[in-house]
Amino acid sequence: MEERKKKQWLVQVGNRVWNCRTQLNMSREKLAEGLDITPQYLSDIEQGKKCMSMSIFVELSQVLGVSLDYLAYGVLPEDPAVDRLERHLRQTTPLDRELAARMLLLALQAAEAMGPEE
Structure with missing residues:
Protein backbone atom coordinates (compact mmCIF):
# COMPACT_ATOMS: atom_id res chain seq x y z
CA MET A 1 0.00 0.00 0.00
CA GLU A 2 1.30 3.42 -0.93
CA GLU A 3 2.46 5.44 2.13
CA ARG A 4 -0.04 8.28 1.59
CA LYS A 5 -2.96 5.85 1.29
CA LYS A 6 -1.79 3.94 4.36
CA LYS A 7 -1.70 7.16 6.39
CA GLN A 8 -5.18 8.12 5.17
CA TRP A 9 -6.53 4.67 6.07
CA LEU A 10 -4.94 4.84 9.56
CA VAL A 11 -6.58 8.23 10.17
CA GLN A 12 -9.98 6.90 9.06
CA VAL A 13 -9.69 3.82 11.30
CA GLY A 14 -8.57 6.01 14.19
CA ASN A 15 -11.57 8.30 13.69
CA ARG A 16 -13.92 5.31 13.80
CA VAL A 17 -12.27 4.01 16.99
CA TRP A 18 -12.61 7.45 18.60
CA ASN A 19 -16.26 7.79 17.49
CA CYS A 20 -17.20 4.37 18.84
CA ARG A 21 -15.40 4.96 22.13
CA THR A 22 -17.01 8.33 22.70
CA GLN A 23 -20.48 7.04 21.76
CA LEU A 24 -20.06 4.44 24.50
CA ASN A 25 -18.99 7.20 26.93
CA MET A 26 -15.81 5.24 27.53
CA SER A 27 -12.65 7.00 28.62
CA ARG A 28 -9.45 6.45 26.71
CA GLU A 29 -7.90 5.12 29.92
CA LYS A 30 -10.66 2.54 30.47
CA LEU A 31 -10.51 1.27 26.88
CA ALA A 32 -6.69 1.15 26.94
CA GLU A 33 -6.78 -0.80 30.20
CA GLY A 34 -9.24 -3.31 28.70
CA LEU A 35 -6.93 -3.78 25.71
CA ASP A 36 -3.80 -3.97 27.89
CA ILE A 37 -2.20 -1.03 26.07
CA THR A 38 -1.25 2.45 27.24
CA PRO A 39 -3.63 5.39 26.88
CA GLN A 40 -0.93 7.13 24.80
CA TYR A 41 -0.79 4.21 22.35
CA LEU A 42 -4.58 4.29 22.05
CA SER A 43 -4.41 8.04 21.48
CA ASP A 44 -1.86 7.48 18.71
CA ILE A 45 -4.17 4.88 17.12
CA GLU A 46 -7.15 7.27 17.29
CA GLN A 47 -5.08 10.02 15.67
CA GLY A 48 -3.85 7.71 12.90
CA LYS A 49 -0.25 7.92 14.08
CA LYS A 50 0.20 4.21 14.88
CA CYS A 51 -0.80 0.98 13.22
CA MET A 52 -2.13 -1.59 15.69
CA SER A 53 -1.59 -5.32 15.74
CA MET A 54 -4.27 -7.65 14.43
CA SER A 55 -4.99 -8.92 17.95
CA ILE A 56 -5.68 -5.38 19.20
CA PHE A 57 -7.76 -4.68 16.08
CA VAL A 58 -9.93 -7.74 16.74
CA GLU A 59 -10.21 -6.99 20.45
CA LEU A 60 -11.21 -3.40 19.68
CA SER A 61 -14.07 -4.55 17.49
CA GLN A 62 -15.32 -6.85 20.25
CA VAL A 63 -15.01 -4.27 23.04
CA LEU A 64 -16.59 -1.51 20.95
CA GLY A 65 -19.32 -3.85 19.66
CA VAL A 66 -18.69 -3.20 15.97
CA SER A 67 -17.65 -5.42 13.09
CA LEU A 68 -14.12 -5.64 11.75
CA ASP A 69 -15.51 -4.39 8.43
CA TYR A 70 -16.80 -1.29 10.15
CA LEU A 71 -13.49 -0.57 11.88
CA ALA A 72 -11.46 -1.18 8.74
CA TYR A 73 -13.69 0.31 6.06
CA GLY A 74 -16.63 2.05 7.72
CA VAL A 75 -19.05 -0.55 6.36
CA LEU A 76 -22.10 -0.69 8.59
CA PRO A 77 -24.11 -3.89 8.86
CA GLU A 78 -27.41 -3.91 7.06
CA ASP A 79 -29.20 -4.48 10.35
Missing part, protein backbone atom coordinates in the same frame (compact mmCIF):
# COMPACT_ATOMS: atom_id res chain seq x y z
CA PRO A 80 -27.35 -3.68 13.58
CA ALA A 81 -29.65 -5.94 15.62
CA VAL A 82 -28.84 -8.95 13.42
CA ASP A 83 -25.13 -8.14 13.54
CA ARG A 84 -25.22 -7.82 17.35
CA LEU A 85 -27.09 -11.10 17.69
CA GLU A 86 -24.66 -12.87 15.36
CA ARG A 87 -21.66 -11.60 17.34
CA HIS A 88 -23.15 -12.88 20.60
CA LEU A 89 -24.10 -16.24 19.13
CA ARG A 90 -20.60 -16.79 17.73
CA GLN A 91 -19.21 -16.48 21.26
CA THR A 92 -21.34 -19.32 22.64
CA THR A 93 -20.95 -23.08 22.52
CA PRO A 94 -22.60 -24.99 19.66
CA LEU A 95 -25.20 -26.38 22.08
CA ASP A 96 -26.06 -22.94 23.46
CA ARG A 97 -26.24 -21.57 19.88
CA GLU A 98 -28.72 -24.27 18.92
CA LEU A 99 -30.84 -23.64 22.01
CA ALA A 100 -30.80 -19.89 21.38
CA ALA A 101 -31.79 -20.43 17.73
CA ARG A 102 -34.73 -22.61 18.76
CA MET A 103 -35.88 -20.08 21.35
CA LEU A 104 -35.62 -17.22 18.88
CA LEU A 105 -37.57 -19.13 16.24
CA LEU A 106 -40.32 -19.92 18.76
CA ALA A 107 -40.48 -16.27 19.81
CA LEU A 108 -40.72 -15.16 16.16
CA GLN A 109 -43.49 -17.69 15.49
CA ALA A 110 -45.41 -16.43 18.53
CA ALA A 111 -45.01 -12.81 17.35
CA GLU A 112 -46.26 -13.73 13.87
CA ALA A 113 -49.25 -15.55 15.35
CA MET A 114 -50.22 -12.43 17.29
CA GLY A 115 -50.54 -10.55 14.01
CA PRO A 116 -49.24 -7.16 12.91
CA GLU A 117 -48.74 -4.32 15.37
CA GLU A 118 -51.29 -1.58 15.19
Whole structure:
Protein backbone atom coordinates (compact mmCIF):
# COMPACT_ATOMS: atom_id res chain seq x y z
CA MET A 1 0.00 0.00 0.00
CA GLU A 2 1.30 3.42 -0.93
CA GLU A 3 2.46 5.44 2.13
CA ARG A 4 -0.04 8.28 1.59
CA LYS A 5 -2.96 5.85 1.29
CA LYS A 6 -1.79 3.94 4.36
CA LYS A 7 -1.70 7.16 6.39
CA GLN A 8 -5.18 8.12 5.17
CA TRP A 9 -6.53 4.67 6.07
CA LEU A 10 -4.94 4.84 9.56
CA VAL A 11 -6.58 8.23 10.17
CA GLN A 12 -9.98 6.90 9.06
CA VAL A 13 -9.69 3.82 11.30
CA GLY A 14 -8.57 6.01 14.19
CA ASN A 15 -11.57 8.30 13.69
CA ARG A 16 -13.92 5.31 13.80
CA VAL A 17 -12.27 4.01 16.99
CA TRP A 18 -12.61 7.45 18.60
CA ASN A 19 -16.26 7.79 17.49
CA CYS A 20 -17.20 4.37 18.84
CA ARG A 21 -15.40 4.96 22.13
CA THR A 22 -17.01 8.33 22.70
CA GLN A 23 -20.48 7.04 21.76
CA LEU A 24 -20.06 4.44 24.50
CA ASN A 25 -18.99 7.20 26.93
CA MET A 26 -15.81 5.24 27.53
CA SER A 27 -12.65 7.00 28.62
CA ARG A 28 -9.45 6.45 26.71
CA GLU A 29 -7.90 5.12 29.92
CA LYS A 30 -10.66 2.54 30.47
CA LEU A 31 -10.51 1.27 26.88
CA ALA A 32 -6.69 1.15 26.94
CA GLU A 33 -6.78 -0.80 30.20
CA GLY A 34 -9.24 -3.31 28.70
CA LEU A 35 -6.93 -3.78 25.71
CA ASP A 36 -3.80 -3.97 27.89
CA ILE A 37 -2.20 -1.03 26.07
CA THR A 38 -1.25 2.45 27.24
CA PRO A 39 -3.63 5.39 26.88
CA GLN A 40 -0.93 7.13 24.80
CA TYR A 41 -0.79 4.21 22.35
CA LEU A 42 -4.58 4.29 22.05
CA SER A 43 -4.41 8.04 21.48
CA ASP A 44 -1.86 7.48 18.71
CA ILE A 45 -4.17 4.88 17.12
CA GLU A 46 -7.15 7.27 17.29
CA GLN A 47 -5.08 10.02 15.67
CA GLY A 48 -3.85 7.71 12.90
CA LYS A 49 -0.25 7.92 14.08
CA LYS A 50 0.20 4.21 14.88
CA CYS A 51 -0.80 0.98 13.22
CA MET A 52 -2.13 -1.59 15.69
CA SER A 53 -1.59 -5.32 15.74
CA MET A 54 -4.27 -7.65 14.43
CA SER A 55 -4.99 -8.92 17.95
CA ILE A 56 -5.68 -5.38 19.20
CA PHE A 57 -7.76 -4.68 16.08
CA VAL A 58 -9.93 -7.74 16.74
CA GLU A 59 -10.21 -6.99 20.45
CA LEU A 60 -11.21 -3.40 19.68
CA SER A 61 -14.07 -4.55 17.49
CA GLN A 62 -15.32 -6.85 20.25
CA VAL A 63 -15.01 -4.27 23.04
CA LEU A 64 -16.59 -1.51 20.95
CA GLY A 65 -19.32 -3.85 19.66
CA VAL A 66 -18.69 -3.20 15.97
CA SER A 67 -17.65 -5.42 13.09
CA LEU A 68 -14.12 -5.64 11.75
CA ASP A 69 -15.51 -4.39 8.43
CA TYR A 70 -16.80 -1.29 10.15
CA LEU A 71 -13.49 -0.57 11.88
CA ALA A 72 -11.46 -1.18 8.74
CA TYR A 73 -13.69 0.31 6.06
CA GLY A 74 -16.63 2.05 7.72
CA VAL A 75 -19.05 -0.55 6.36
CA LEU A 76 -22.10 -0.69 8.59
CA PRO A 77 -24.11 -3.89 8.86
CA GLU A 78 -27.41 -3.91 7.06
CA ASP A 79 -29.20 -4.48 10.35
CA PRO A 80 -27.35 -3.68 13.58
CA ALA A 81 -29.65 -5.94 15.62
CA VAL A 82 -28.84 -8.95 13.42
CA ASP A 83 -25.13 -8.14 13.54
CA ARG A 84 -25.22 -7.82 17.35
CA LEU A 85 -27.09 -11.10 17.69
CA GLU A 86 -24.66 -12.87 15.36
CA ARG A 87 -21.66 -11.60 17.34
CA HIS A 88 -23.15 -12.88 20.60
CA LEU A 89 -24.10 -16.24 19.13
CA ARG A 90 -20.60 -16.79 17.73
CA GLN A 91 -19.21 -16.48 21.26
CA THR A 92 -21.34 -19.32 22.64
CA THR A 93 -20.95 -23.08 22.52
CA PRO A 94 -22.60 -24.99 19.66
CA LEU A 95 -25.20 -26.38 22.08
CA ASP A 96 -26.06 -22.94 23.46
CA ARG A 97 -26.24 -21.57 19.88
CA GLU A 98 -28.72 -24.27 18.92
CA LEU A 99 -30.84 -23.64 22.01
CA ALA A 100 -30.80 -19.89 21.38
CA ALA A 101 -31.79 -20.43 17.73
CA ARG A 102 -34.73 -22.61 18.76
CA MET A 103 -35.88 -20.08 21.35
CA LEU A 104 -35.62 -17.22 18.88
CA LEU A 105 -37.57 -19.13 16.24
CA LEU A 106 -40.32 -19.92 18.76
CA ALA A 107 -40.48 -16.27 19.81
CA LEU A 108 -40.72 -15.16 16.16
CA GLN A 109 -43.49 -17.69 15.49
CA ALA A 110 -45.41 -16.43 18.53
CA ALA A 111 -45.01 -12.81 17.35
CA GLU A 112 -46.26 -13.73 13.87
CA ALA A 113 -49.25 -15.55 15.35
CA MET A 114 -50.22 -12.43 17.29
CA GLY A 115 -50.54 -10.55 14.01
CA PRO A 116 -49.24 -7.16 12.91
CA GLU A 117 -48.74 -4.32 15.37
CA GLU A 118 -51.29 -1.58 15.19
